[in-house]
Amino acid sequence: xxxxxxxxxxxxxxxxxxxxxxxxxxxxxxxxxxxxxxxxxxxxxxxxxxxxxxxxxxxxxxxxxxxxxxxxxxxxxxxxxxxxxxxxxxxxxxxxxxxxxxxxxxxxxxxxxxxxxxxxxxxxxxxxxxxxxxxxxxxxxxxxxxxxxxxxxxxxxxxxxxxxxxxxxxxxxxxxxxxxxxxxxxxxxxxxxxxxxxxxxxxxxxxxxxxxxxxxxxxxxxxxxxxxxxxxxxxxxxxxxxxxxxxxxxxxxxxxxxxxxxxxxxxxxxxxxxxxxxxxxxxxxxxxxxxxxxxxxxxxxxxxxxxxxxxxxxxxxxxxxxxxxxxxxxxxxxxxxxxxxxxxxxxxxxxxxxxxxxxxxxxxxxxxxxxxxxxxxxxxxxxxxxxxxxxxxxxxxxxxxxxxxxxx
Numbered sequence: 082x083x084x085x086x087x088x089x090x091x092x093x094x095x096x097x098x099x100x101x102x103x104x105x106x107x108x109x110x111x112x113x114x115x116x117x118x119x120x121x122x123x124x125x126x127x128x129x130x131x132x133x134x135x136x137x138x139x140x141x142x143x144x145x146x147x148x149x150x151x152x153x154x155x156x157x158x159x160x161x162x163x164x165x166x167x168x169x170x171x172x173x174x175x176x177x178x179x180x181x182x183x184x185x186x187x188x189x190x191x192x193x194x195x196x197x198x199x200x201x202x203x204x205x206x207x208x209x210x211x212x213x214x215x216x217x218x219x220x221x222x223x224x225x226x227x228x229x230x231x232x233x234x235x236x237x238x239x240x241x242x243x244x245x246x247x248x249x250x251x252x253x254x255x256x257x258x259x260x261x262x263x264x265x266x267x268x269x270x271x272x273x274x275x276x277x278x279x280x281x282x283x284x285x286x287x288x289x290x291x292x293x294x295x296x297x298x299x300x301x302x303x304x305x306x307x308x309x310x311x312x313x314x315x316x317x318x319x320x321x322x323x324x325x326x327x328x329x330x331x332x333x334x335x336x337x338x339x340x341x342x343x344x345x346x347x348x349x350x351x352x353x354x355x356x357x358x359x360x361x362x363x364x365x366x367x368x369x370x371x372x373x374x375x376x377x378x379x380x381x382x383x384x385x386x387x388x389x390x391x392x393x394x395x396x397x398x399x400x401x402x403x404x405x406x407x408x409x410x411x412x413x414x415x416x417x418x419x420x421x422x423x424x425x426x427x428x429x430x431x432x433x434x435x436x437x438x439x440x441x442x443x444x445x446x447x448x449x450x451x452x453x454x455x456x457x458x459x460x461x462x463x464x465x466x467x468x469x470x471x472x473x474x475x476x477x478x479x480x481x482x483x484x485x486x487x488x489x
Contacts, residue, residue, distance in 0.1 A: 108463075109489045110447060111157055113141060114456060116479040120144055122157040124489070127461070127475030131160030136174045138181040139294050141487050145174040145184050145209060152184060154209045158489055166211035176236070178229035179294040179333065184209050185226040185236055193225045194285040198245045206236065206257060218260045223247060227288075228297050231334040234258065237297075242280060249280045252331060252338055266337040279340065281329070286352045291381070292363045297331040300357045300368060302348040325349050328357070328368065330384060341366075341384050346373045353400035354417070360410045360426070367426075371402045371417040376429055390429035392422070405444040405453075412466070414453060416441035421455060423466065435469035437462075443483025456483025 108125045115121070120134040122144070134144035134155055143163075144155040152174060154164040168186060175193075176185040186205040202224040207215035223244035227237045235254040240262070241247035254263050264273045283303035290297055303325055326348025328341040347355070350372035358367050359381070366379040374392040379385065392415075399418035406413055406426065413424040419440055423433040443456035452472060453464045459480060463472045477483075 108447065108452070110486045111141075111489050112445070112454065112461060112477075112486045113137065113157070113484040114443065114461070114477055114480050115482045115484065116477075117481070118479075119146070120484075121477070122160070123461075123475070123477065125473075125475070127477060131155055131157055134174075136177055136184070137484075138177050139179055139290055140181075141485060143181050143209075145177060147172050147174055147186065152186065152207050152209055152215070164210050166207050166209060166215060168205055168207055168215045169217070172205055176226040176228060178233050179231055179290075180233075182208065182210075183229055183233050185229070186215075187226065193227065193239065196223055196225050196239075196241050196247050198247065199223050200244050204236070204238070204255070216257075218255060220255070220260075220262060222262075224253075224255075224262075227252065228331065228333055230254070230336065231295060235336065237331060237333070238262075249282045251278050251280045252329070253278075254336065265331075266335070268337045268339055270335060270337060283348075284352050286355050287357045289357055289359055291359055292361055295332065295334045296381075297333060298357065298359060298366060299329045299331070300326065300355060301329055302326045302352055302355065326355070326368075326370075328366065328379070330381075339384055341379055341386070343368060343377060344386065344389060346370060346375065347377065351400060354398075354402050356402035356404040356415070356417075358404035358406055358413070360406060361408055362410055365410075365426075367404060367406075367413060369402055369404055369415055369417075371398050371415070374398055376413075376415070376424070378429070388429065392424075393431065401440045401442065403441060403444050405446050407446055407466070408448060408450045414444050414446065416444045416455065421453070421464070421469075423453075423469075433469055435464065442480060445483055445486045447486055448488045454483060454486055456480050 112123045118132040121132045122130045134146040137144050146153055150170045151165040152168045153162045156163050172186040173189040174184050174186050184207050202220045204218045205215050223241040224238040227239055239250045240253050241250045264278050283301055286300040286302050288299040324342045326343040330339045347370045354372045356369040366381050368377045376390050377386055378388045380387050403416040411426055413426040415422040419437050421435045439457040445454040453466050455462045460474055461477045462474045465472055
């Protein structure tokens with residue numbers, strides 16, 4: 082395993098150009114990636130510090146897993162269990178509130194976008210500190226947890242219809258005080274009228290939180306027969322029922338939702354060719370479709386598409402799309418197939434192209450912006466963002482997706 086990763090690193094050096102400079106000392110950052118073990122945390126040398134968690138707090142300061150009949154809170158840098166609380170056995174931690182104070186759990190085996198047929202759903206909400214006992218919610222229907230409201234009074238869920246043969250879904254809220262399932266609000270904070278709740282069809286590709294954790298952006302694909310709430314209300318419609326992709330914008334602080342339509346050809350190609358990210362200041366949303374090499378930019382205040390750019394034909398394309406941004410918001414990194422592109426985030430012009438010997442499986446940027454991390458099979462390579470040269474390669478056994486890196 083070690084020799085294979087080192088060989089991959091040598092190949093990446095060759096692909097990115099000669100590297101006559103000595104290797105710098107590995108940074109003291111923590112790196113998070115997914116393997117068959119769940120979420121894995123490694124240090125700058127690739128040494129695994131913890132593994133086995135199923136979900137992380139939004140700031141990655143804590144990880145959560147169920148061990149036996151306990152929900153445990155794990156400190157990433159040490160792997161220590163710093164808190165626990167009793168829950169039913171057979172559960173899996175799925176969703177964490179913005180402040181890390183609540184965790185939603187479901188029976189193992191569930192998937193947010195591929196639920197199993199069922200007529201009732203039990204969701205457990207637990208305080209990971211153990212300050213209060215866990216609560217079970219027995220809901221009539223087929224539900225999957227998606228996010229907590231900012232004030233922790235509601236749990237947003239996807240309700241799948243029909244319950245025993247899921248084909249479409251809608252976003253609803255569970256009032257944690259009563260266990261009642263209620264509709265979302267419109268952007269003016271009025272309640273969605275009966276019969277006007279949008280029911281989505283297709284595939285949820287990716288979800289990202291806004292930097293302030295006040296919104297959840299989810300990319301949905303292949304929605305040809307989907308009608309938005311605004312199309313179902315009386316009055317002029319958006320004409321958006323024929324779109325093939327949109328970003329579902331969910332306000333976690335105000336309880337409203339809005340669908341931001343994406344133009345053709347978004348949604349007309351495989352899910353793996355799409356990616357989504359948000360700028361560090363939260364003002365811009367980027368969506369990529371790399372079969373046709375398009376990148377769309379949206380204004381998050383107005384919730385409108387402001388620009389769609391086409392990348393050069395010979396630059397990038399194919400499955401495995403992933404995006405990340407520099408901390409200053411100036412550079413958009415796009416990975417697809419065996420290439421990493423560095424784009425000017427405002428002009429959407431290509432600054433650099435770095436070929437890789439294996440398919441890219443996630444991108445991350447150091448908090449200081451001085452390194453770009455490229456996830457590949459069984460290893461992670463650190464690149465100099467100015468030259469694309471490899472600075473270091475570390476083993477990451479069974480890496481499926483590279484998530485992020487944070488300062489230790």
